[in-house]
Amino acid sequence: MSIVLPLDEEQRDALQELLNISMGQAANSLAQLIETKIDISIPKISAVTPTQLYSLLFETKDAFYTRQSFLGDVHGEVMSVLSQAGLSEVATLMDYDEPLSKEDIQEIILELCNILAGACLAGLSEQLELTTNLNMPTLFLPDKANFDELQWQHSLVMEVQFVIAISSFSMRVVFCLDDESLARMKDTLDELLA
Amino acid sequence: MFEQLVGKLPVGIGIVDEDFNVVYLNDFFLDRLPHNMRSCYKETPVVELFQGQGKFLKRRLKSVFVLQHPSFSYWEQRPHIFPFKSSRPITGEETQMYQNMEILPIKDKTTGQRLACIFLQDVTAQASYFRAQQKLSEALKKEHEAQRKLIRKLDTAQSQLIQAEKMASTGQLAAGIAHEINNPIGFVNANLNTLEQYASHLLAICDGVKTQLEHFTDDLKEQISVLFESNHYDLLKDDITELITESTDGLTRVKDIVENLKNFSLETTEGTQVVDICAVCHQLITLISAQYSSPQYKLQCEHEKVEVMGNPGPLKQALMNVMINAAQAIEEKGFIKLTVIDAAQSVTIKILDSGCGIPVKNLKRVFEPFFTTKPEGQGQGLGLSVAYTAIEQHQGKISISSKEAKGTVVEITIPKQSTAAASCCEESEVENSQAT
Ligand SMILES: Nc1ncnc2c1ncn2[C@@H]1O[C@H](COP(=O)(O)OP(=O)(O)O)[C@@H](O)[C@H]1O
Ligand SMILES: [Mg+2]
Numbered sequence: 001m002s003i004v005l006p007l008d009e010e011q012r013d014a015l016q017e018l019l020n021i022s023m024g025q026a027a028n029s030l031a032q033l034i035e036t037k038i039d040i041s042i043p044k045i046s047a048v049t050p051t052q053l054y055s056l057l058f059e060t061k062d063a064f065y066t067r068q069s070f071l072g073d074v075h076g077e078v079m080s081v082l083s084q085a086g087l088s089e090v091a092t093l094m095d096y097d098e099p100l101s102k103e104d105i106q107e108i109i110l111e112l113c114n115i116l117a118g119a120c121l122a123g124l125s126e127q128l129e130l131t132t133n134l135n136m137p138t139l140f141l142p143d144k145a146n147f148d149e150l151q152w153q154h155s156l157v158m159e160v161q162f163v164i165a166i167s168s169f170s171m172r173v174v175f176c177l178d179d180e181s182l183a184r185m186k187d188t189l190d191e192l193l194a
Numbered sequence: 195m196f197e198q199l200v201g202k203l204p205v206g207i208g209i210v211d212e213d214f215n216v217v218y219l220n221d222f223f224l225d226r227l228p229h230n231m232r233s234c235y236k237e238t239p240v241v242e243l244f245q246g247q248g249k250f251l252k253r254r255l256k257s258v259f260v261l262q263h264p265s266f267s268y269w270e271q272r273p274h275i276f277p278f279k280s281s282r283p284i285t286g287e288e289t290q291m292y293q294n295m296e297i298l299p300i301k302d303k304t305t306g307q308r309l310a311c312i313f314l315q316d317v318t319a320q321a322s323y324f325r326a327q328q329k330l331s332e333a334l335k336k337e338h339e340a341q342r343k344l345i346r347k348l349d350t351a352q353s354q355l356i357q358a359e360k361m362a363s364t365g366q367l368a369a370g371i372a373h374e375i376n377n378p379i380g381f382v383n384a385n386l387n388t389l390e391q392y393a394s395h396l397l398a399i400c401d402g403v404k405t406q407l408e409h410f411t412d413d414l415k416e417q418i419s420v421l422f423e424s425n426h427y428d429l430l431k432d433d434i435t436e437l438i439t440e441s442t443d444g445l446t447r448v449k450d451i452v453e454n455l456k457n458f459s460l461e462t463t464e465g466t467q468v469v470d471i472c473a474v475c476h477q478l479i480t481l482i483s484a485q486y487s488s489p490q491y492k493l494q495c496e497h498e499k500v501e502v503m504g505n506p507g508p509l510k511q512a513l514m515n516v517m518i519n520a521a522q523a524i525e526e527k528g529f530i531k532l533t534v535i536d537a538a539q540s541v542t543i544k545i546l547d548s549g550c551g552i553p554v555k556n557l558k559r560v561f562e563p564f565f566t567t568k569p570e571g572q573g574q575g576l577g578l579s580v581a582y583t584a585i586e587q588h589q590g591k592i593s594i595s596s597k598e599a600k601g602t603v604v605e606i607t608i609p610k611q612s613t614a615a616a617s618c619c620e621e622s623e624v625e626n627s628q629a630t
Contacts (some may be wrong), residue, residue: 029260029261029263030261033256033257033261094253095249095253103270103271103272106271107267107268107271107272110268111257111266114263114264114265115257115265118263118264119261134264136266136268136296137266
């Protein structure tokens with residue numbers, strides 16, 4: 001990606017470290033809840049244009065998408081991409097009875113996103129000593145045209161992938177911050193580094 | 195003051211501890227409890243107090259306590275978590291309350307005890323509005339689909355009408371013309387035969403004179419030779435037979451066309467009888483393969499015999515025309531496959547060829563009388579229109595589909611017991627005879 005990251009190297013390393021910790025915690029929470037081992041990828045930090053964000057998120061085939069906004073000291077949105085494969089195993093782990101109705105599936109998706117995004121955000125906020133409140137998640141059917149028309153030029157994204165060990169299920173969570181929040185986070189990182 | 199405020203809020207607020215026992219309920223919940231429970235609800239498990247979605251509620255509470263993170267639930271996926279009646283018990287249409295729920299983790303400031311706060315929102319009004327809208331849009335969609343179907347039906351009906359009309363008028367015209375032409379052709383043919391004989395006699399006389407020339411006087415010899423030369427006897431002799439042969443050939447072609455035109459009106463005398471389609475197919479293959487030897491012919495019949503009631507003449511003619519087209523479509527190598535399918539009420543004959551196929555733009559026109567793409571002398575463009583009329587006469591249907599450079603398949607279905615007498619009343623049957 002040709003865009004320079006709005007973070008310097010030190011800030012970036014610090015954020016990476018914080019992300020590693022908080023995402024690990026998130027995975028642990030979920031693992032505890034559904035009593036299964038969960039693997040996570042090393043979180044990735046990058047800067048993207050709206051079009052790049054679109055391809056980052058939505059060019060996955062056979063997936064469900066959700067979005068969820070958060071407010072507080074920093075503002076932004078979490079978007080999640082969930083694989084359709086393996087969802088029924090996860091549903092069993094979450095104590096749902098087969099066969100799953102359409103509503104069950106929607107509910108599971110929303111709940112999974114809420115849990116994971118919530119855990120990630122909570123972890124990150126705690127590390128950065130910021131308060132954030134997550135709003136309720138909604139299902140999302142993205143339209144490429146809408147993305148091309150977005151107002152912002154580029155955004156910092158933090159991306160992490162969760163894989164549930166016993167099934168083929170996987171899920172990606174992508175955090176996007178608005179400009180003001182990015183500035184605030186940079187300040188916070190600097191304070192931590194000082 | 196806060197206590198009062200929370201109590202009166204128009205949303206449900208309930209607090210439970212880590213064992214899911216109720217710590218607090220505001221009026222929204224209390225109003226909906228059985229009267230005798232209102233004073234002694236504390237320390238009761240929430241799932242006992244509000245029965246119904248206990249399993250779900252417990253799951254969500256557990257998640258909130260474990261993750262220390264809010265949980266959400268929406269009416270779209272789970273409309274009735276708490277077994278409450280709609281807020282309008284007298285006038286409302288919904289009998290059960292639609293609910294959105296949010297559970298938040300909280301902490302008792304003084305004891306540090308972990309608690310969960312349940313917010314319950316009555317969204318019955320939104321939900322019923324939303325559902326009414328959905329019903330409406332579904333109804334609209336259905337109506338729209340029905341309309342589109344109708345339009346499609348109208349379209350086909352119209353094109354079939356046009357087709358039928360064309361066929362009918364051409365059929366009448368053809369029969370009339372054929373009849374009119376038949377007479378003159380008769381005597382022209384007879385005369386031409388006589389003329390041929392006369393010509394050969396005349397030539398014999400002349401040739402006789404020529405061979406006897408030696409025996410004449412020089413004067414006479416001279417005169418006769420001049421006569422032969424001035425009338426270009428040698429040329430004339432060569433040409434006259436050729437002219438007559440050509441005329442006879444031409445006349446044969448005219449006769450063929452007239453015969454075809456007569457077939458087109460399909461006035462036959464044979465009447466309805468049992469026709470064995472398999473036998474007809476065998477015959478036709480023998481007949482056609484004699485003339486068109488390059489294609490490979492295959493016949494697939496389910497049974498030894500597949501019989502229908504019909505007019506053998508027109509039926510054979512129809513199959514023959516279609517098969518000739520198939521044979522003509524194959525330039526060098528290729529195959530023609532006939533499949534006879536015996537259904538309970540009808541018989542379907544598929545004639546498939548691996549020939550040149552028909553371009554899309556022509557496909558619509560192949561059943562039109564006089565539509566042909568073949569060089570002059572090879573096609574009159576009547577084959578398929580004759581077939582069409584014949585099959586229609588049997589209350590059957592004929593359809594053609596083709597892919598350019600791949601091949602063509604013609605499918606003919608005829609009822610086993612055609613109700614020829616009732617044909618005038620069965621307009622709907624005609625509608626099925628697709629000409630595309
Ligand atoms: N099996 C076929 N393969 C390719 N073209 C065909 C076939 N059957 C019919 N056609 C096309 O339809 C036209 C009309 O056929 P028809 O009515 O039998 O008249 P004709 O054979 O005398 O041309 C043909 O000229 C030809 O272009
Ligand atoms: Mg033909």
